[in-house]
Amino acid sequence: MIDTIIFDLGGVLIDWNPEYVFLEAFNGDKEKTTWFLQNICTGDWNENQDAGYPLAQATEDLVNKHPEYESYIRMFYGDWEKMLGGVIEGTVAILDKFIQSKNYKVVALTNWSNETFPIAQRRFEFLKWFDGIVVSGDENTRKPFKDIYDITLDRFNITPENALFIDDNLRNIEAAKALKINGIHFKNPEQLIDDLKSYNIHIS
Template identity: 55%
Template sequence: MINTIIFDLGAVLIDWNPHYLYKTIFDDEQEMKNFLANICTPDWNEEQDAGRSLQDGTDILVAQFPEHEANIRAFYGRWQEMLGEPFHGTVELLRRLKDSGKYKLYALTNWSAETFPVAMQRYDFLSWFDGIVVSGTEKMRKPASEFYQLLLNRYGVNINEALFIDDNYRNVLAAEKVGIKTIHFTSSEQLEKELTEQNLL
């Protein structure tokens, strides 16, 4: 019997994409893609999600790629421009789950502790959660098993009564290894279908 539902945030409820910013900086799309694939990479960004300061992360790249300094500094200097609209379909599902009164709702997110307060101010539905565990604050991130366990322990969640939803299959597999039931998110329509099939909606 599921009584606890744990959501990832980025690409599930919140549309965050560096392309939104860098399309305004680069005239050439391939140049932009090369920059994000080789300089301000997802792996580099995840180190900030794991607790490294934005300043330290930026300084490391500027030292490595001084010719790209302005564009590197834009990543966090203009970070808000990477935030898009909420995924309204998923937000509506979250509202329905909340309004049912049947579930404890938590978020487990890989996110910098320094930028997360911006999201909290921007997206009011984040206040609907009973608790949010932010990787940058805890200095650990998905897919580390300890990060999932931290949420379970902090909120007294029975692992057999929990469901975890994430768009990143790596993180879904890690949750399953811990023993948490999962849904691999691909769209709000797919999530609604799976939640309905499991009699959770």
């Protein structure tokens, strides 16, 4: 019996993509943008800041490593707000259904720097709807590490078998399932509505 829904934020409810900054920086060159994000300002590098590493220090570390890309590296957090593309409307509508039903505890578990998360809080009203939000940068750990799932379960008194976790990163879903938390690998709102039915949750 599912009584708790746990939402990821970026890629599920919020459209966040560094390409919004770097496609412009590289004059629309998709190949150059992809190379830069796979080799310089990588996902692994950014996730280290999601676990609480200071943005300024991370920037200097990378500039020292790749001085020829200094101006672009400084754009990553300097222009970070431009990476926020807006809400994923279909998923926010699903979230609203859960909130309005009052049948579920609804929380969020996000990999997000605690230095940039306040920007999202100011921009997105729906972040006030949750019963609580666990921000990795506040906890000095992140998904898919066990600690952050344990923090979420303990803080909100969640029974793992009764919880359903929605995340766009399969790695994070698999880590949750290892702790007996049910999971849906999010691809789009329509697929989410269909997958919810397997848990006898029907979103009209």
